[in-house]
Amino acid sequence: xxxxxxxxxxxxxxxxxxxxxQGDEACxxxxxxxxxxxxxxxxxxxxxxxxxxxCRRFAALEGRHFMQMEDEIASIASCxxxxxxxxLAMTATSGPGFSLMLENLxxxxxxxxxxxxxxxxxxxxxxxxxTRVGQGDVMQARFGASGxxxxxxxxxxxxxxxxxxxxxxFSLAERFRVPVIVLADEAVGHLRESLTIEPTVHVYRRSQAxxxxxxxxxxxxxxxxxxxxxKLLVTGSTHDAWGYRRTSSAAAQATLVxxxxxxxxxHEGEIARAVAYHCDDAPLDTLFIAYGFTARSALRAVAxxxxxxxxxxxxxxxxxxxxxxxAVARYTAAARRVIVAELNQGQxxxxxxxxxxxxxxxxxxxxEIMQPAELRELLEGGAQ
Numbered sequence: 505x506x507x508x509x510x511x512x513x514x515x516x517x518x519x520x521x522x523x524x525x526q527g528d529e530a531c532x533x534x535x536x537x538x539x540x541x542x543x544x545x546x547x548x549x550x551x552x553x554x555x556x557x558x559c560r561r562f563a564a565l566e567g568r569h570f571m572q573m574e575d576e577i578a579s580i581a582s583c584x585x586x587x588x589x590x591x592l593a594m595t596a597t598s599g600p601g602f603s604l605m606l607e608n609l610x611x612x613x614x615x616x617x618x619x620x621x622x623x624x625x626x627x628x629x630x631x632x633x634x635t636r637v638g639q640g641d642v643m644q645a646r647f648g649a650s651g652x653x654x655x656x657x658x659x660x661x662x663x664x665x666x667x668x669x670x671x672x673x674f675s676l677a678e679r680f681r682v683p684v685i686v687l688a689d690e691a692v693g694h695l696r697e698s699l700t701i702e703p704t705v706h707v708y709r710r711s712q713a714x715x716x717x718x719x720x721x722x723x724x725x726x727x728x729x730x731x732x733x734x735k736l737l738v739t740g741s742t743h744d745a746w747g748y749r750r751t752s753s754a755a756a757q758a759t760l761v762x763x764x765x766x767x768x769x770x771h772e773g774e775i776a777r778a779v780a781y782h783c784d785d786a787p788l789d790t791l792f793i794a795y796g797f798t799a800r801s802a803l804r805a806v807a808x809x810x811x812x813x814x815x816x817x818x819x820x821x822x823x824x825x826x827x828x829x830x831a832v833a834r835y836t837a838a839a840r841r842v843i844v845a846e847l848n849q850g851q852x853x854x855x856x857x858x859x860x861x862x863x864x865x866x867x868x869x870x871x872e873i874m875q876p877a878e879l880r881e882l883l884e885g886g887a888q
Contacts, residue, residue: 508711508724509679513704514539517565520703527666527693528553531596531622531686534670536561536568537705540620541591544571544582546601549634550690551624554596576604583619584612588738590712590729592674596622598690600630602641603648609683610649611740613764616719616727618677618710620670622686624693625796627847627871636871637690639796639847645685646825652761654768656775657685657825659795660692664699669822671705676775679708680767681724687824689847691797691873720745720759723767768826776823778831782806783817786838790816790883793832793856793863794845795824798874802845805879816883827855836860843882845874 517536525533532554535543543562545555555572562568569586573579576597583593597605602623612619625641627633645657656676660669666688673684713726714734725745728734737747742757750756768775781803783791794802799820809816819835821828836842836856842863844853853865866882868874 508713508722508726509708510711511706512709513706516701516703516705518701520701522698523701524696524698525663525667526553527660527663527688527695528624529557530663530666530699531670531688531693532557532561534667535594535620535674536565537667538671538674538707539592540594540674541567542569542571542583542586542593543595544573544579544586544593545595545597546573546576546579548576548598548601550626550693551596551598551622553693554622554624576601577608580605580608580612580619580621584608584615584617587617587619588730588736590731592618592678594620594622594674596624598624598626599628599632599634599641602644606644606648610651612683613649613653613655614651614740614760615738616681616725616764617683618681618727619683620673620677620686621683622670622688625687625689627869633871635690637797637847637873638869638871639689639798640851640869641687642824642846642848642851645687653764654682655685655825656680656682656768656823657687659687659822659824661796661799661820662692662699663695663697665822666692667699667701671707675707678710679724680771681710681727682768687796689796695797717745719743719747720763723763723770772826773830776826776828776830778819778821778823778828780831780835781818781820782810783819783835783838785815788815788817788839790814790841790843791835791839792816792818792843792845792879793821793852794818795821795852798845798847801874801876802879804876805883808876808880809883814883821852824852829859832856833859836863845879847874
């Protein structure tokens with residue numbers, strides 16, 4: 505697979521060393537560092553700062569292009585076009601804006617168009633509470649488009665990861681020719697804290713090899729750009745390796761879907777990331793599983809419980825999709841109790857329960873962050 509993607513080293517776009525940024529700003533800087541050359545978007549809380557920061561920064565950078573579109577449908581469509589023109593493209597949104605993007609997300613999936621979509625989640629459904637935090641788009645990110653496919657979604661928990669995981673999102677998008685979602689949340693997006701800027705970044709770049717089928721002579725085919733002399737056919741209908749519509753062909757449909765799914769599943773071990781904290785002295789009394797900003801509160805609760813002599817730990821999925829099943833199986837097997845803490849009514853809990861059926865959930869959907877104190881109380885058996 506990797507023969508169709510090249511790993512390159514790029515100099516940092518910011519001075520190396522410590523920096524102090526908002527999460528949304530760090531996301532924008534991560535996109536710049538990864539080589540993003542095109543951003544199209546529509547302002548929406550709590551993701552608007554990404555757009556605003558990129559607008560200012562692109563104006564001072566050569567070869568970068570910014571477009572404010574009339575809505576989120578046009579935004580993702582424009583990014584798909586920019587990607588096929590040969591540039592790295594990104595858009596950012598939240599809540600109902602992400603919902604509007606889903607049809608074109610499906611188009612990007614079937615056409616194997618690499619791009620990055622940042623969803624800074626807020627309390628929903630629908631317009632909900634535009635300025636409040638939520639984590640309710642976990643299943644929408646995975647299953648929002650129609651049909652069978654695999655997707656990649658990353659869940660940063662800090663300003664540092666808003667920077668580094670955005671870079672990784674571009675790298676994964678280019679390597680696997682797939683849309684990648686940065687599934688952040690309002691609390692991380694609006695958080696301000698220190699991060700470290702490395703002197704260089706390493707990212708994959710798509711192959712643009714000429715003369716080869718752009719939709720099927722390899723696990724991840726090369727992707728020439730329009731204007732390079734290739735006869736490109738790009739369609740959202742079922743197609744063969746050269747892009748010709750094959751809407752009545754059972755074989756073409758089966759081959760296409762199997763490859764769209766297989767190119768991610770075959771590399772889940774490389775893509776899926778999870779970090780364990782205080783899990784070395786198994787068996788644990790309790791294992792928390794949490795992601796995004798909620799994992800910060802869970803880690804604080806775990807640290808305080810450890811000081812009180814409790815054997816508790818935290819497993820934090822950094823990659824939400826594909827699901828880190830191997831890590832979840834390993835650490836839940838070594839815990840007497842498993843609690844999935846999330847700012848929804850149990851979306852990732854359902855995935856955990858496929859592996860650990862006895863796992864329980866602790867949820868908030870009131871637009872407020874989860875506090876360490878309430879998770880400590882939960883450990884002591886006082887919270888329901």
